[in-house]
Amino acid sequence: MGCKIVGHGKALPELIVSNDDMAKIVDTSDEWIVERTGIHNRRIALEETTTSLGTDAARNALADAGLAADDIDLIVCMTISADAVVPSQAALIKMQLGASNAVAFDLNAACTGCIYGMDVASTMIEASVASEDGSGIGHRRNAMRRALVVGAERLSRITDWTDRATCVLFGDGAGAIVLEWDDNAPGILASFLKNTDDEALCLTVDANHDLRPFPFGDGVRMESLGEVMDIRNDDGEFWPQLPYIRMHGQRVFKFATAAIVEAGREVCERAGIKLEDVACVIPHQANDRIIRFAAKKLGVPYERWQVSIGETGNTSASSVLMALHDAYESGRIRPGDFVMCVGFGGGLTSGALVFEA
Numbered sequence: 237m238g239c240k241i242v243g244h245g246k247a248l249p250e251l252i253v254s255n256d257d258m259a260k261i262v263d264t265s266d267e268w269i270v271e272r273t274g275i276h277n278r279r280i281a282l283e284e285t286t287t288s289l290g291t292d293a294a295r296n297a298l299a300d301a302g303l304a305a306d307d308i309d310l311i312v313c314m315t316i317s318a319d320a321v322v323p324s325q326a327a328l329i330k331m332q333l334g335a336s337n338a339v340a341f342d343l344n345a346a347c348t349g350c351i352y353g354m355d356v357a358s359t360m361i362e363a364s365v366a367s368e369d370g371s372g373i374g375h376r377r378n379a380m381r382r383a384l385v386v387g388a389e390r391l392s393r394i395t396d397w398t399d400r401a402t403c404v405l406f407g408d409g410a411g412a413i414v415l416e417w418d419d420n421a422p423g424i425l426a427s428f429l430k431n432t433d434d435e436a437l438c439l440t441v442d443a444n445h446d447l448r449p450f451p452f453g454d455g456v457r458m459e460s461l462g463e464v465m466d467i468r469n470d471d472g473e474f475w476p477q478l479p480y481i482r483m484h485g486q487r488v489f490k491f492a493t494a495a496i497v498e499a500g501r502e503v504c505e506r507a508g509i510k511l512e513d514v515a516c517v518i519p520h521q522a523n524d525r526i527i528r529f530a531a532k533k534l535g536v537p538y539e540r541w542q543v544s545i546g547e548t549g550n551t552s553a554s555s556v557l558m559a560l561h562d563a564y565e566s567g568r569i570r571p572g573d574f575v576m577c578v579g580f581g582g583g584l585t586s587g588a589l590v591f592e593a
């Protein structure tokens with residue numbers, strides 16, 4: 237018994253932006269981007285919103301599961317580019333879906349969001365089942381059997397289009413799955429979550445605060461993240477507030493390669509399976525070089541890794557669920573397969589999850 241994935245879907249904006257298009261706005265080239273990252277194209281939302289992308293992905297996942305919005309008890313949305321802070325992105329998607337029975341909230345674990353979101357949603361379902369099975373474990377709580385786990389991002393809103401070191405990497409899109417309690421299938425077998433202090437703030441997006449002062453006394457201070465965390469640049473100055481993705485690529489690369497290997501090893505050990513038993517790996521789609529490195533280090537052949545980054549770029553909290561959908565669609569995941577999702581990202585977060593399809 238456990239939580240099983242019974243439906244999956246994704247949604248992409250219409251507009252395809254190629255590397256050659258990017259070379260028209262910053263000093264870059266198709267050759268540089270492909271060689272360093274494996275990215276050819278990304279989608280950018282001009283008409284779409286985080287809400288519309290998340291809702292479309294969720295609708296597709298529901299249709300795939302053969303379920304109606306009313307069947308859903310819980311909606312967790314992972315995002316770092318929500319359309320609003322309040323209501324939550326999950327609440328906006330719930331409204332659009334008409335999922336009248338669901339409770340909804342957001343989760344921010346940056347690019348590892350999919351792993352954290354799947355773990356949180358399945359834990360809530362498992363705790364709900366445990367509280368009702370008469371074993372006396374846990375307090376009484378909402379009855380939950382089915383959850384929509386949605387990753388939705390419009391990173392183009394928080395991208396600095398003048399910074400070639402970051403703007404070529406990211407894209408927009410959404411992915412979703414339906415998790416359902418199953419009395420007979422094992423579903424999710426193990427998870428591993430970790431936070432490593434980002435002491436040098438090598439991957440950040442400042443909050444986009446209104447800087448108008450509070451009209452009494454000295455006013456409310458709106459510190460930059462640099463001030464809050466006492467981080468200064470090489471000139472000894474606090475980092476200025478910058479509501480865009482700011483990244484030290486090489487430091488993140490170093491963290492990512494170590495984190496993905498650690499999470500992959502740990503989760504398989506917890507699941508009681510060997511790495512060679514994993515039929516399909518769904519990694520966070522940040523850089524094909526990171527995926528190739530991890531494949532080699534973990535000894536899981538590259539051919540077993542779902543690589544979708546070429547056409548989407550890095551879509552942060554949507555990436556693993558979008559790639560998971562691609563893997564199902566291409567027939568790479570068959571019933572009974574052991575599948576590993578593994579990710580890393582800002583926070584610094586990392587994690588992995590193993591399920592039996």
Ligand code: COA
Nearest residue numbers: 264265268272347400401404485486488489522523580581
């Ligand atoms: N086009 C052309 N040149 C570029 C460029 C671009 N888009 N971006 C950076 N460069 C230049 C740099 O200015 C630098 O030039 P210099 O040598 O004259 O100073 C050179 O390319 C090398 O830059 P560097 O940052 O060392 O490249 P890299 O090999 O580390 O690749 C990343 C950069 C970002 C692709 C890589 O570091 C990476 O993938 N990091 C991890 C990012 C990640 O996973 N982020 C998401 C986490 S969820």
